[in-house]
Amino acid sequence: xxxxxxxxDITPPFPVEMPASTNGGKSKGIRDKIFCKAxxxxxxxxxxxxxxxAFLFDRDFVDSSKETAAHNxxxxxxxxALIATHAVSAPAVxxxxxxxxxxxxxxxxxxxxxxxxxxxxxxxxxxxxxxxARAPGLAxxxxxxxxxxxxxxxxxxxxxxxxRISLINFSCHPFASGLENDFIxxxxxxxxxxxxxxxxxxxxxxxxxxxxxxxxxxxxYPERTDSFSRSEKIGKILAECTFPDGDQVNPVVVSESVKLxxxxxxxxxxxxxxxxxxxxxxxxxxxxRAEYLEEEWLKKLNExxxxxxxxxxxxxxxxxxxxxVGFQGELFSSLGETVQLGSxxxxxxxxxxxxGWLGHIPDRKIYESKDELRAYRGAILPLNKESGKMxxxxxxxxxxxxxxxxxx
Numbered sequence: 001x002x003x004x005x006x007x008x009d010i011t012p013p014f015p016v017e018m019p020a021s022t023n024g025g026k027s028k029g030i031r032d033k034i035f036c037k038a039x040x041x042x043x044x045x046x047x048x049x050x051x052x053x054a055f056l057f058d059r060d061f062v063d064s065s066k067e068t069a070a071h072n073x074x075x076x077x078x079x080x081a082l083i084a085t086h087a088v089s090a091p092a093v094x095x096x097x098x099x100x101x102x103x104x105x106x107x108x109x110x111x112x113x114x115x116x117x118x119x120x121x122x123x124x125x126x127x128x129x130x131x132x133a134r135a136p137g138l139a140x141x142x143x144x145x146x147x148x149x150x151x152x153x154x155x156x157x158x159x160x161x162x163x164r165i166s167l168i169n170f171s172c173h174p175f176a177s178g179l180e181n182d183f184i185x186x187x188x189x190x191x192x193x194x195x196x197x198x199x200x201x202x203x204x205x206x207x208x209x210x211x212x213x214x215x216x217x218x219x220x221y222p223e224r225t226d227s228f229s230r231s232e233k234i235g236k237i238l239a240e241c242t243f244p245d246g247d248q249v250n251p252v253v254v255s256e257s258v259k260l261x262x263x264x265x266x267x268x269x270x271x272x273x274x275x276x277x278x279x280x281x282x283x284x285x286x287x288x289r290a291e292y293l294e295e296e297w298l299k300k301l302n303e304x305x306x307x308x309x310x311x312x313x314x315x316x317x318x319x320x321x322x323x324x325v326g327f328q329g330e331l332f333s334s335l336g337e338t339v340q341l342g343s344x345x346x347x348x349x350x351x352x353x354x355x356g357w358l359g360h361i362p363d364r365k366i367y368e369s370k371d372e373l374r375a376y377r378g379a380i381l382p383l384n385k386e387s388g389k390m391x392x393x394x395x396x397x398x399x400x401x402x403x404x405x406x407x408x
Contacts, residue, residue, distance in 0.1 A: 001251035001318075002042040003126035003158055005165050005203060006119025010036045010052060012091060015106045020055055020088040020175075021182060027091070031183040032190040036113050037205045039158070039165060040045040040120040042116050043253030044405075048120065049167075050322070051111060051205040052250050053186035054084040055092040056357040061106050066355070068110075069117045078257035078394060080349060081326050084111070084353040086208050087187040102209040103324070129157040129323050130347060138234055139172040140217045141240050141333070143366065149214050150333055151380025154349050155242035164202030168192055169324075169331060170238055171209030174369040176216040185228065188216070200243065205325070210336020210350040212360045251317040254405050256315045256344060256398040261308040262358070262385035264380050267378025268337050285286040309383075312355055313391065315398040320406060321346045325395050326354025332362040333386050337397045344403040 011033045034053035037375035041047045047068060057065075064080050070077045084093070094102045132154050137311045139149040149172070156167040191205035196204040210296035216234060255408070301397050323345045329352065336350045358383045365386035 001126050001128065001253060002067050002123035003160055003163075003165070004040040004042075004120040004123040005163050005380050006036070006116045007035050007037040007203065008116045010034055010054075010109050010112045012105055012345050013108070014104070016091040018089075018182060019092045021179060022314045023278065028182040029184070030179075031089070031185040033194070034087075034184060034186045034190070036109070036116045038113075038116040039167070039205065040073070040086055040123055041316070041318065042123045043251060045253050045255050046072060046073070046079060047246065047253055047255045048075065048117070049078045049083070049205075049316065050116065051083045051085065051207060052093070052109070052113070053189065054109070055086060055088065055090050055091045055271045056084050056353060057082060057355075058092075058094045058354050061110065062399065064406045065110055065113050068114055072114065072117055073120065078312070078314065079255060081316070081354050082350070083175055083207060083326060083351050083355075085186060085189050085206050085220045086330070086353050087185065087189060088179060089177045089183065090186040091188050093185070110115070110144060122160065124160040124161045124162065126158050127248060127250065128251040128319060128320070128322075129159070129245040129248050131155045131157065131242055132347065133241040135170065135237055135241050137215050138217060139211075139214050141213055142215045143213045148255075149331075150209075150337070153238055154247065154347065156318060156349075157245045164200065166196055166200075166204045166242065167207065168204055168238060168242060169207045169209055169351070170212040171336065171350070172214050172216055173211055174208065174231075176234050179227050181228075185231070188231040188234040188238070194237045195236050195239035198380045199239070203300075204239070207349060207351040208353060209341075210331040210333050211352060212330035212332035212362060213335055214333055216310070236352045249321050250319060251319055252403050252406060254317045256311045256405070258394045258398045259312055260313065260390060260394050262311050262387045264307055264309055264364050264382055265384045290315065303389060309358065311358060311391075313394045314354060315395070315405060317345070320350070323347070323399060323402065324351055325399060326351035327391055327395070328354060328356040329358035329383075330360045331391070332360070332388070333362045333406045335361065335392055338392050339399075342392075342396045343399045348399065359383060361391060363388050
């Protein structure tokens, strides 16, 4: 295996909209710089993984960025994964929102992504290490508080002659800084980066796992609290428990992309919740966010007139023990667990919000309980209740295909 790494600074040079902020305004300053970090893996195949400190990407931005990156590196768009960490304190990258600060910012980020891609031209021979650990007491299940949130944290450590890069995977919304925050940051992933850089002298990337309903838990008190100090503590804990390198594994690069058409539903979620419970949603930003997303999804329904939206599942195998599987939305933890249990690989890392955002994807029973959905006031569900099962099936099919490729 050969690997190239590059990063660029995507900290907004001007105030931008903070779509997850309950204050409903633009950013007021910079708490932590945010980055685009890219890794190119070259083995049996060529694959580019790009992780950005962003709340989410819209489809226009993803398609444009992937096509440009693929062209510049001589690969196919399905060999490029563009992943948002989903940090609440980072901007949404919305190329489709014309004549807004975030559209200007999306153009800026597009350029910075391509600059990161240009830095991947000269891959070097690399060795690969894997470590699994536990980080208990950091997260809770927002719908089923009695259900223990998965505390697994995974690290893929990569060493070349000039770089040490670690890819960290943990299933929890990067919301520790709180929904009332107006300052730019990558939330707890920013502090993972800082801990790795300061302690280990290496770079780190973050992939958010199957965490559609998993939120940070206070480290001091049983109830949730929100602060950058909590972000810092979570980031430090996750970094420290993934030191040192772990077990060396034999590297390989094999990938698979599966396209599937998912049935769209009449828009349900945050907008109904917000209108049904105006007191609990007042000032939360959920209504504005839901109305914008409803408008986008109704437009999609009117444009394609099929009642379906095309989506993509990607799988990247880095060894016969370690794979990454990504999807364009927020899989709930139960679906992620089903994929991991059914995977032919010992360690399957889920990457939520890969190549765009199709809303929340819970298991079917969640759709059948509106009380639970209203209790989880952030839910945005534009997909039909069968979609979760279809996505899991596509993921397992792609994982099996990769496994078979590796055995040839």
